[in-house]
Amino acid sequence: MAYAQALKRTEVSDTLAPERVLIVDDHSLVRDGLRSILEFRYSGAEILEAGDFAEALDMLAEAQEVDLVLLDLNIPDASRLSALQQLRSDFPSTPVVMVSGVYDRQTVEEALEAGAAGFIPKSMKRDQIVDALEQVLAGEIYMPGELAEDPQAQEEASIRERIDTLTPQQRVVLGLLVNGRVNKQIAYDLGVSMTTVKAHVSAVLQKMNVYNRTQAVILANRVGFTS
The missing domain is CATH 1.10.10.10 (Winged helix-like DNA-binding domain superfamily/Winged helix DNA-binding domain)
Structure with a gap:
């Protein structure tokens, strides 16, 4: 059973592995952590980083295509969900996953209603983050399990x-x-x-x-x- 699950996960990852991912967070340690997770799981992916929302918009405008955006909920040069809303408007085909150190049910639901493809707490373990990203890449909406089952x-x-x-x-x-x-x-x-x-x-x-x-x-x- 464990082997079959591992094989299935590998097949999904190989099929849906992103070619280019943009991490948007003003804390370099957070970007480094997310980068290491992405590079470990998707070794062939190009990982872009932006320290603020303005830089992220410039990168998205210059990049030919970005398969996934990991966006900090509290990015300094945006107010609450305004960055997410703009990305959904300007780049509707690019899935955006919100990442946050602090979260609650109302915030998660508001983000999903605003078009987020998922909401990942920064406290999640590496394997959990990978599983969440693979759900998003497979076209699903990810919500933290403890909230979904509450x-x-x-x-x-x-x-x-x-x-x-x-x-x-x-x-x-x-x-x-x-x-x-x-x-x-x-x-x-x-x-x-x-x-x-x-x-x-x-x-x-x-x-x-x-x-x-x-x-x-x-x-x-x-x-x-x-x-």
Whole structure:
């Protein structure tokens, strides 16, 4: 069994081995670590390095083709996911894997929703990083296993799905509930009648499958909802 798995992994690596990879990170030690992993696994690949996002854009513009980009989540000359979003816009056929020392479920999900092909914690072991990269090169989306299997994450995803069913006006009302506004204040803020506010609140409670506004606020806060 172990031999078969090793053989299969070798076949996948040989078939999908990247020819050129760009590492974008402002810490040279991180770049060195990723480079050593890539060179060990993909000995024939050309490894490019950029210390900031501007340099990365220049390299991508000059390079004929890059098979994979490993992008630091907190690259200094970009704000949060703006670098990822620009790469997805300018180089849509190039998979981008986010790499970060600190991460949480919401950040990982936001990165994947923004088009990342995977999210790799810097704390992962060498073999785990290789496995993650091979999944990406095979066309899959990689998410850290401890997050993918977290029951709490599934519940949070369910809450977001319920919130997504709200109309724009109902989302505004939920946001006001989260901010502690009572019906009379909501009516004043929105310039509508109390009857309209009550109808919106009732719809919010029904769609979120809760019995009162307190429960709705608790669920909204669990997923960091803002209108």
